Amino acid sequence: MSIGLEHYLILSAILFSIGLYGALSKRNAIVILMSIEIMLNAVNISMVAFSRYITPALLTGQVFAIFIMVVAAAEAAVGLAIIIAIYRSRDTIEATKIDLMKW
Amino acid sequence: MGLDIAFWILAVIGIAAALTVVLLRNVFRAALSLILCFLTVAGIYATLSADFLAAVQVLVYIGGISVLIILVIMLTREVQRGSPSNKLQFPAFLVAILFLMVVAFALINTPWQVSALPPLEPTTAALAGKLLGEGGFILSVEIAAFLLLAATLGAIVLVREK
Numbered sequence: 001m002s003i004g005l006e007h008y009l010i011l012s013a014i015l016f017s018i019g020l021y022g023a024l025s026k027r028n029a030i031v032i033l034m035s036i037e038i039m040l041n042a043v044n045i046s047m048v049a050f051s052r053y054i055t056p057a058l059l060t061g062q063v064f065a066i067f068i069m070v071v072a073a074a075e076a077a078v079g080l081a082i083i084i085a086i087y088r089s090r091d092t093i094e095a096t097k098i099d100l101m102k103w
Numbered sequence: 104m105g106l107d108i109a110f111w112i113l114a115v116i117g118i119a120a121a122l123t124v125v126l127l128r129n130v131f132r133a134a135l136s137l138i139l140c141f142l143t144v145a146g147i148y149a150t151l152s153a154d155f156l157a158a159v160q161v162l163v164y165i166g167g168i169s170v171l172i173i174l175v176i177m178l179t180r181e182v183q184r185g186s187p188s189n190k191l192q193f194p195a196f197l198v199a200i201l202f203l204m205v206v207a208f209a210l211i212n213t214p215w216q217v218s219a220l221p222p223l224e225p226t227t228a229a230l231a232g233k234l235l236g237e238g239g240f241i242l243s244v245e246i247a248a249f250l251l252l253a254a255t256l257g258a259i260v261l262v263r264e265k
Contacts, residue, residue, distance in 0.1 A: 005215050018124075020198065020202060021198075024194075024195035025196070027187050031130060034133065038137070041141065044144070045144060056222045063233050065156055066234070080174075
């Protein structure tokens with residue numbers, strides 16, 4: 001059986017679920033950011049797969065994937081800067097212990 | 104046939120690497136397997152004949168974001184403490200499995216309108232026309248440049264010593 005659109009979409013769904021589990025269940029803020037990057041990559045895979053199989057001549061999905069990469073790069077830079085700032089002031093990056101604004 | 108074999112190898116390695124990122128306790132090794140996961144995603148783009156995106160994936164993710172993540176791991180000395188799970192581990196697992204099952208069910212039962220046209224390649228010139236050409240995404244490109252500038256300035260301000 002040759003591979004088709006469904007294979008790529010299922011792969012994307014599996015990667016997204018792994019990232020979702022990591023983002024929900026981890027304490028370390030860096031690992032949470034890494035899981036979010038996995039989720040963004042999974043979404044990109046499905047965008048490119050749709051672009052390849054549904055509209056091969058238009059490339060709109062690949063343009064979307066490029067913009068997602070831009071936003072992911074900006075998000076990683078700002079997120080990691082926030083982590084460094086929190087580590088400087090509170091000496092920990094455990095997401096459960098950063099509860100300054102918890103009521 | 105070659106594409107099939109490449110897809111299966113890349114998919115298995117990519118899922119294994121992503122699972123390693125989530126399950127490993129050592130943060131530094133998790134970051135290294137995250138790089139492997141990014142690399143397999145670049146390979147997946149190549150099997151989808153998205154050559155420009157594969158190159159950009161290697162440049163931006165492996166060359167930029169991974170280095171940034173490893174730098175922050177080094178700066179925060181989190182390797183010794185590891186990455187334990189919080190109290191929500193089992194509900195999170197349940198949510199992820201439920202999400203995967205629902206999405207897979209929807210994907211398999213949707214009649215996709217697959218086009219018979221061959222893929223466009225090479226894609227670089229066509230993508231440049233889409234992004235910068237007439238009737239393209241030029242406004243979004245400008246906004247993306249502005250977003251990157253704002254993110255760079257924000258990161259500098261956040262990590263600056265008082």
